[in-house]
Amino acid sequence: MQLLNGKTVTVILLLALLLLVVYWYIFQPYRDVVSFTQEETTEGRCTADVIVSVDHPFHLEDHLQYKQPSIVQGRTDVVTVTPWLAPVVWEGSFNPVLLDSIYKHKNISIAATVFAVGKYIMFLKKFLETAEQHFFVGFKVHFYVFTDRPNEVPQVKMAAGRQLTVSSVPSSKRWQEISARRMELIQTLIEEKLRNHADYIFCLDVDSQFHGRWGTESLGGLVAVIHPGYYRDDRSKFPYERRPKSKAYVAPGEGDFYYCGGAFGGLLQEVYLLASTCRSNFQADTKEGIEAAWQEESHLNRYMWINKPSKVLSPEYLWQDFKPRNPEIHIIRFSGVVKNYAEIRPNV
Known part of the structure; x- marks a missing residue:
């Protein structure tokens, strides 16, 4: 009976280890991308500051000067967006x-x-x-x-x-x-x-x-x-x-x-x-x-x-x-x- 229990414990430990590895590979990429720092407020609640480390697709590297864009002026003779919102x-x-x-x-x-x-x-x-x-x-x-x-x-x-x-x-x-x-x-x-x-x-x-x-x-x-x-x-x-x-x-x-x-x-x-x-x-x-x-x-x-x-x-x-x-x-x-x-x- 003790031998059987020992095998059972070993199997459980191995399964737990496997689940830990799976969890790590699934969730670690997201942990690398987004990290949270929490501070307790006076009301006892926690606030989270989100730090995103991914490269934004439209990140502007320098302080480029260019003409101010407008959403009320521009081409009116053609359509500039499809019905599925593609430019x-x-x-x-x-x-x-x-x-x-x-x-x-x-x-x-x-x-x-x-x-x-x-x-x-x-x-x-x-x-x-x-x-x-x-x-x-x-x-x-x-x-x-x-x-x-x-x-x-x-x-x-x-x-x-x-x-x-x-x-x-x-x-x-x-x-x-x-x-x-x-x-x-x-x-x-x-x-x-x-x-x-x-x-x-x-x-x-x-x-x-x-x-x-x-x-x-x-x-x-x-x-x-x-x-x-x-x-x-x-x-x-x-x-x-x-x-x-x-x-x-x-x-x-x-x-x-x-x-x-x-x-x-x-x-x-x-x-x-x-x-x-x-x-x-x-x-x-x-x-x-x-x-x-x-x-x-x-x-x-x-x-x-x-x-x-x-x-x-x-x-x-x-x-x-x-x-x-x-x-x-x-x-x-x-x-x-x-x-x-x-x-x-x-x-x-």
Whole structure:
């Protein structure tokens, strides 16, 4: 009986120790972040002073002087917040000096992917040159170029803290396959190279160039860009995938905006979830013998309808050069160049 009691006591002690370890790992992170100091008042109650040691996302490092902000004056010709309270970024809706000052001390790193397959390699030089002039200037940026013509990648001088890595990918006879493969390559890049090496990632079309600032105002969890071709239209006119058989299906009456497949991004983990989900859904469609109307753009729009972006960039961030500028477009930051698809695509 004593031996049995001894074993019981041992088991109880081990369980208690295990529970103590579990408690420590669950609650210690919060204890590290927030500490309480209590002082007894004259009424006998205790007051707690909360000391927060986490880095506030919008902490201003220095005593920066800038124009006083206002909540009653500003852009009135456009909407600057979505119904789910995500900011919509337009020229005049942010202070670039203030934002850069906030993010500078965070030592953030931005990755950018660009696909230059086949004859699309001809657009890469201008893309990189203009990116050096306008894309996150003054921050650490690593461009990842995917191409089947690595020997034709141009030499572009880059500023300190900015670099370029070239990865070889197979050629394709169908531009749709090139488009569809992007999500898989983005997912793999994050898994194999970017973990612990980048904070944000933006995925951009090579047949585009920068004209104005694209910087810290674009940072967010999941970041989408409004398509310039449909932002004034009723959603019934959006080119969503309308066949219920597809994983990219968006039913009539559903959807918020039509987003570009040529520019999206955000935090590494958010883009990873987007890419892996779109890749999986694309593969499921392939097994069913169906290809979404606009390949990865269709799957991206389905994903962002279900998983709302935390920041939306206005059409300033991917205009179309063949379109005249509408009055609300005060600046064009990034745009798709005019091109002859019959000349550059393996199939039209």
